Amino acid sequence: MLRGVIICPDKDLGVELQDALAETHRVGIMRVLDHYPTELELTRFLRATGPNVVFLSVEIVKSAVELAARIEAQASGTQVVVFNRAIHPDALLETMRAGIREFLSPPFELQDLRQALERLEQTIERKPPSIESSDAVMAFLPSKAGVGCSTVALNTSMMLAQLPDTRTLLADFDLNCGMIAFMLQIDSQYSITSAVENAHQMDENLWEKLVKSFGQLDVLPAGKLVPGFRIEAIQIRYLLEFVRRNYKAVCLDLSGILEKFSIEILHEANKIFLVCTPEVPSLHLAREKLRFLRSLDLGGRVNILLNRAQRHTLIPLAEVEKLLELPVYMTFPNDYVGVHKALTAGKNVNPASELGIGFRALAESIRSGSRSPQPVKPGFMELLRSHKKPAAEPGGRGVLAS
Numbered sequence: 001m002l003r004g005v006i007i008c009p010d011k012d013l014g015v016e017l018q019d020a021l022a023e024t025h026r027v028g029i030m031r032v033l034d035h036y037p038t039e040l041e042l043t044r045f046l047r048a049t050g051p052n053v054v055f056l057s058v059e060i061v062k063s064a065v066e067l068a069a070r071i072e073a074q075a076s077g078t079q080v081v082v083f084n085r086a087i088h089p090d091a092l093l094e095t096m097r098a099g100i101r102e103f104l105s106p107p108f109e110l111q112d113l114r115q116a117l118e119r120l121e122q123t124i125e126r127k128p129p130s131i132e133s134s135d136a137v138m139a140f141l142p143s144k145a146g147v148g149c150s151t152v153a154l155n156t157s158m159m160l161a162q163l164p165d166t167r168t169l170l171a172d173f174d175l176n177c178g179m180i181a182f183m184l185q186i187d188s189q190y191s192i193t194s195a196v197e198n199a200h201q202m203d204e205n206l207w208e209k210l211v212k213s214f215g216q217l218d219v220l221p222a223g224k225l226v227p228g229f230r231i232e233a234i235q236i237r238y239l240l241e242f243v244r245r246n247y248k249a250v251c252l253d254l255s256g257i258l259e260k261f262s263i264e265i266l267h268e269a270n271k272i273f274l275v276c277t278p279e280v281p282s283l284h285l286a287r288e289k290l291r292f293l294r295s296l297d298l299g300g301r302v303n304i305l306l307n308r309a310q311r312h313t314l315i316p317l318a319e320v321e322k323l324l325e326l327p328v329y330m331t332f333p334n335d336y337v338g339v340h341k342a343l344t345a346g347k348n349v350n351p352a353s354e355l356g357i358g359f360r361a362l363a364e365s366i367r368s369g370s371r372s373p374q375p376v377k378p379g380f381m382e383l384l385r386s387h388k389k390p391a392a393e394p395g396g397r398g399v400l401a402s
Helices: 011-024 040-048 062-072 090-099 110-126 149-162 194-195 205-208 232-245 260-268 280-295 317-324 336-345 354-366
Strands: 002-007 026-033 054-059 079-083 100-102 139-142 169-170 212-214 218-220 249-253 271-276 302-306 329-330
Touching: 002 011, 002 040, 011 026, 011 054, 011 110, 011 149, 011 249, 026 040, 040 062, 040 205, 040 232, 040 317, 062 079, 062 090, 079 110, 090 336, 100 110, 100 212, 110 329, 139 149, 139 260, 149 218, 149 249, 149 354, 169 194, 169 232, 194 205, 194 232, 218 317, 232 249, 232 260, 271 280, 280 302, 280 317, 302 317, 336 354
Parallel strands: 002 026, 002 054, 054 079, 079 100, 139 249, 139 271, 169 218, 169 249, 271 302, 302 329
Antiparallel strands: 212 218
16 A cells, blocks of 8 residues: 655645545555645655655645655655646646646546556556665664663663764563663653554654653653553554654664564664673573574674673683674673662763773764674584573563673
8 A cells, every 4th residue: 555645735625635545445644734844844744754655736836846846855756646626737737847747636536546546556666765764773682581681772772872963762672571661760651552553653743752852862662561462563664664764773672582573673673683691591592592583584684792791701702602603793891880870860871981881882883884793603612512402581681780
């Protein structure tokens, strides 16, 4: 189905067209705007709705033609269909010179609409609309409960938001025990469930009610526990399309349970940060998750983040890399006291601390698009080799993990 918007100062005419389009069952109208938007309004409007086609009334021909040109400049490939109660030959000629080839006028006959939409679908298939959107979508996935994945996701997001021109979103998709709201002391009636329920009709006005802002960082909390709540794949796609258009960086904190919607998120993410600690259970489950991700052809997107890495540890870094058959992308020191202070204050860890500097380095790496090293040759630790396969790990994460 096509995603459409209507821009029409004549409210009655706009409603008439919307009703007629609904009968075709081939286009969903996301928004109806009752005035010609300014350039800034248009930018926000297009990013919020992401339309395939704009139905544009030509009551004021010059304004409409200029608006059509701005639409093409900001969202190349978006189709424009002009309509009015009566289209004067001079107005028709001017819109044709602007490259517009579809014209409608009332009464909007069902057969005419279907033929026009069929032509639009063929054109869009050849040249899909191109609206600027972010390719920095990061999924943070814990190897097991308590490895500090939420702490890493939260602090990395805050560091990203402090970089120039990097409006950032942090969304907590841990529906079982999401901790981001608790860690930031957020009390909101809205949550990720509100967002996915309205994903198909999301706009900038609704979105502002759903998120909590901390400077250039917007946070979408997991909300209260809702047993049995389901998130469908199409809701994930609609929601991520919206946030890609409106943020430079998107961080998604997952539960680690690998629900169906989490797998959909992993497919949509450009990078998957698998967070683990240098301990036998954590590394074992990290290896199991890597095996699963590789079976989905997602192994190439995975980067290993080793949390609570000590200078002197029983399992050296080289052995961790051999076990996982992947280099460690970045390590973070254990700073229990620093994390506890941040949690008590409801903010990020001290940026000047060793841990804070590490989060800043990860944020800068994400923003610059740095690539991770090439995978190391396979190898296995004898210690883990001798362990029997444990039972499946239940969901949930500790709060004070650094």
